[in-house]
Amino acid sequence: MSSPKLNLLSFSGNIRILHLSWIAFFISFVVWFNHAPLLAPIRDTFQLTEGQVKALLTLNVALTIPVRILIGMLVDKFGPRVMYSVLLAICGGLCFFFALAETYQQLALARLLLGCVGAGFVIGIRLISEWFPAKQVGFAEGIYGGWGNFGSAAAALSLPALALAFGGKDAWRWAVGVTGVISIIYSVIFYAMARDTPKGSTYFRPKKLGAMEVTSKGDFWLYILLQVPMTAALMVLTWKLSPAGFKLIDQTTTNLVYVALLALFTWNVWQVISVNRNILAGEVVPEIHRYKFKQVAILSAAYAIAFGSEIAVVSMLPLYFKDMYGLSLVQAGLVGSSFAIMNLIARPAGGLISDRIGRKRTMSIVMVGITCGYFGMSFMGQWPLWAAVTVTVINSFFVQAGCGAVYGIIPLIKRRLTGQIAGMSGAYGNVGSAVFLTVLSFVTPSVFFLVIAASALVVLGIVQLLDEPSGQMAEVMPDGSVQMIDVA
Known part of the structure; x- marks a missing residue:
C-alpha cells in the first residue's frame, strides 16, 4: 500500500476540512479543560475542600459517556457541520455560566454541563471519513485526534498566563470567559466554511434514529x-x-x-x-448490506484500554512523580505532561501505520506495546528518574498510537453509522478511565499499572478476532440505488 501524501500546508479541498476539524476539536478540548490550570485560584475564590476539587474533576467527565452516544446519533442524522457549530456555541455560552458562578453548586453544575463538549470528538470522526479515502483516512483521523487533543495542554500552558495578564481576584473568570468567546466565534466560522461532504457526494443517514442498526x-x-x-x-x-x-x-x-x-x-x-x-x-439482511457488530465491540474494548488508560494516567502521573522522586509541582507537571504531549505525533503515526501495514496488525502491535509499557511503568519507583521518564514516553507513544489506530478503522465499518460507532467507542474510552481511576483509589500506583497491563493483554487476545476491512461497503442512495465505497 502506498504512503498517503497529504499537503498539510494547503487550505483547500479535504485538507481545508481537516484543518477546520482539528481546530474545532482543539477548541473543544481547551473549553473542556479550561478549569484545570486555574484550579488554585478557583479553590481560593470558593474556599473549596480537597473533596470538592476532586468532585469537579469527576463532574467534568460524567456526562461525556451518554452524550457521546447521543451526539453520535445526531451527527449521523443532521451532519457534522450543524452539530459541531451548535455544540461549540452552546458550550461557549456555558463557559460564561462557569465564569460567573457565585456558589459551589453553580460551579459544579456548569462543570457537569461543560463535560458535553468532550463529545465533539465524535463529530469530526464522521466528517473526516466523508472527505478522505480509505488509504488516507487513518492518517487524517490521527491528525484530527492528535492535534485536537493538544488543546488540553494548550489550555494548561496559556490560561494561567492569560489570567495573570488580566490580574485581580477575578482573573480566572476572565480567562475562562475568553475561551467561551473563542468557542462561539469559531462556531460561526466553522458553520460558514465547513461542508458535510465533497460537492456531488451523498451524506448517508441512518434509516432510524434512537439506536444503531444491526444486521x-x-x-x-x-x-x-x-x-x-x-x-x-x-x-x-x-x-x-x-x-x-x-x-x-x-x-x-x-x-x-x-x-x-x-x-x-x-x-x-x-x-x-x-x-x-x-x-x-x-x-x-442481504449480504451486501451486512456489517459485523463484533468490530464495534472489539474497537470499543481497545479504546477503553488506550484512551481510558491515557485519561487515568494523565490524572495521576504528576502527583506520582512528585511523591516518588521528590520533584517540585512545576517539575512534576512538566514530567507528567510528557504522556499527553505525545498526542501530537503518536495519534497521526498510529493512523498512518494502520493505513500502510494493515488495521489488525497495527492494533495487535500497539496492544503488545501498551501491555509491555504499563508492565514497565509498574517498576518505575525502583528506577532513576531518567529511566522512568523514558519508559513513560515510550509507553505513551503506543497508547496514543492505539487511539489513532482505532479511529483509523471505525469509518470503514458502516458509513451511515460512523457517528454512532465513533460515539460508542468514544464512550468506552470514558468507561475505561472510570474503571482505572476507581482501581487506583484502592491500590498502589504500581498495582494500578499492572492492572492496565493485564487488561491490555486480554484485549490483545480479543483484537485477534478483528476482521481486516477489505473490499467495499454498500450504502443506499436517496433514489434507491446502491453505492459501493472502497474500504481497502
Missing part, C-alpha cells in the same frame, strides 16, 4: 450487552460523588440518580429493540 440476531444481543458497562461506569461516577466518596450529593440524591440510570438503561434497551424489530422478527 443479525447475534449482533443484536451483543449490542444489548455493551449497554451494561456504560451504565455501570455512570453508577461508579455517581458513587464517587455520594457520601461514600466526595460527599457532593446526599444519599437520597444518590439513590435517585441510580434509579434514573437504571431507567436510562431500560430506555436504551427499548430503543435498540425498537430500531431492530425486523432482525428479531427473523428478517434476513
